[in-house]
Amino acid sequence: MPVSEGLSIGALASRTGLAVSAIRYYEAQGLIAPWRNPGGQRRYQRADIRRLSFVMIAQQFGLSLPEIREVLAGLPDKRTPTPRDWARIGKGLRVHLDQRIDTLTRLRDNLDGCIGCGCLSLPKCALYNPDDRAKSKGSGPRYLMGDAPED
Amino acid sequence: MPVSEGLSIGALASRTGLAVSAIRYYEAQGLIAPWRNPGGQRRYQRADIRRLSFVMIAQQFGLSLPEIREVLAGLPDKRTPTPRDWARIGKGLRVHLDQRIDTLTRLRDNLDGCIGCGCLSLPKCALYNPDDRAKSKGSGPRYLMGDAPED
DNA sequence: GTAATTTCTAAACCTAACTTTAGGTCAAGG
DNA sequence: CCTTGACCTAAAGTTAGGTTTAGAAATTAC
Numbered sequence: 001m002p003v004s005e006g007l008s009i010g011a012l013a014s015r016t017g018l019a020v021s022a023i024r025y026y027e028a029q030g031l032i033a034p035w036r037n038p039g040g041q042r043r044y045q046r047a048d049i050r051r052l053s054f055v056m057i058a059q060q061f062g063l064s065l066p067e068i069r070e071v072l073a074g075l076p077d078k079r080t081p082t083p084r085d086w087a088r089i090g091k092g093l094r095v096h097l098d099q100r101i102d103t104l105t106r107l108r109d110n111l112d113g114c115i116g117c118g119c120l121s122l123p124k125c126a127l128y129n130p131d132d133r134a135k136s137k138g139s140g141p142r143y144l145m146g147d148a149p150e151d
Numbered sequence: 152m153p154v155s156e157g158l159s160i161g162a163l164a165s166r167t168g169l170a171v172s173a174i175r176y177y178e179a180q181g182l183i184a185p186w187r188n189p190g191g192q193r194r195y196q197r198a199d200i201r202r203l204s205f206v207m208i209a210q211q212f213g214l215s216l217p218e219i220r221e222v223l224a225g226l227p228d229k230r231t232p233t234p235r236d237w238a239r240i241g242k243g244l245r246v247h248l249d250q251r252i253d254t255l256t257r258l259r260d261n262l263d264g265c266i267g268c269g270c271l272s273l274p275k276c277a278l279y280n281p282d283d284r285a286k287s288k289g290s291g292p293r294y295l296m297g298d299a300p301e302d
Numbered sequence: 303g304t305a306a307t308t309t310c311t312a313a314a315c316c317t318a319a320c321t322t323t324a325g326g327t328c329a330a331g332g
Numbered sequence: 333c334c335t336t337g338a339c340c341t342a343a344a345g346t347t348a349g350g351t352t353t354a355g356a357a358a359t360t361a362c
C-alpha cells in the first residue's frame with residue numbers, strides 16, 4: 001500500500017456512512033472530484049472524508065446540493081484545506097442557519113399572535129408578508145397569497 | 152345565487168391563491184372533502200378557505216401532507232369549525248414548530264463549538280448524536296454516521 | 303489461476319408535492 | 333342555440349436527492 005494510492009469509493013463510503021451510489025451522485029452534482037486509477041476506478045484523498053461530512057451537515061441545516069456546492073467553492077482548489085479553511089466556510093453555514101432559525105421564530109411569533117387574539121385570520125397574520133414565505137421549504141411551484149382571503 | 156350553493160373550485164383557488172390542480176391533489180390526499188353539484192362539479196364551503204390556508208401555513212412550518220391531515224383530524228367533522236377549534240389545532244402546530252426551532256438551535260450551538268475549538272471533527276461534534284439527525288429533512292434513505300471518521 | 307468482490311456506466315425507478323396534457327363535459331352569456 | 337370558459341378524469345411529466353438494476357471490467361482473495 002504505497003503512500004498516495006488514495007481511497008476507493010467503497011472505503012470512502014464506509015468512512016463517511018454514505019452509500020456508494022450517493023457519492024457517485026455527489027460527484028455528478030459537482031460536490032467532489034476524485035481522480036481515476038489506471039483501471040478507471042475512482043480514487044479519493046483522505047480530506048474528502050471531511051468534505052463529505054461537511055456536505056451531510058450542511059444538508060441537515062437545510063441547504064440544497066447546489067447551495068452546498070457554492071459554499072464548498074470557498075475552499076482552496078489546489079491544496080488540502082486547513083482547519084482555518086474549514087472554520088471559514090463553517091461560518092458561512094452559520095449565517096445560513098441563523099436565517100432559517102430567524103424565519104421560523106418570526107413565523108412562530110405570528111402564529112402566537114393569531115391564536116392569542118382569536119382573529120385567526122392566519123393568512124393575513126402569518127402569511128401575508130411575502131418575505132416569510134420565500135422558499136422556506138420549496139419543492140415544486142407554489143402560488144401563495146396573491147390576495148388575502150376575506151374569510 | 153342561492154344561499155348554500157357553495158364555492159366552485161376556481162373560486163376557492165382564487166380565494167386561497169392555490170392552483171386548481173393543487174386543490175384537487177389535496178382532496179386526493181384526504182385534506183379536504185367537497186361535495187358535488189348535480190353536474191358532478193366540486194362545491195366547497197366557505198370554511199374550506201380557512202382550511203386550505205391552514206394547510207399552507209402548516210406546510211411552511213415543515214409538516215408533510217399526511218401530518219397535516221392528522222392535525223386537521225382534530226377539527227369537528229359535522230359542524231363548521233369555530234375560532235376555538237382553530238386555536239386548538241393551531242397550538243398543535245406550535246409544538247411542532249417549537250421542536251424544529253429547538254433542533255436547529257442545538258445544531259447551531261454544536262457548530263459554534265466546532266468552529267470555536269478548532270477541532271473541526273464536525274461529524275463527531277454535530278452529527279454523532281443520532282437524535283439530531285433523525286429526519287430533520289428526510290427525502291430518501293440516508294445512511295449517516297455508522298462510525299465516526301477519524302480524519 | 304480462478305472465484306468472489308468491487309467498481310464501472312447508463313438508465314430506470316422511487317417519494318413528495320404538484321403541474322401539464324389530452325380528450326371530453328358543464329355552465330353561463332349573448 | 334351556440335360558443336366560450338370553467339370543470340371533469342386519468343395519466344404522464346417535473347424536481348430533488350438518491351437507489352436499483354444490468355451487464356461488463358477491474359481487483360482482491362485463496
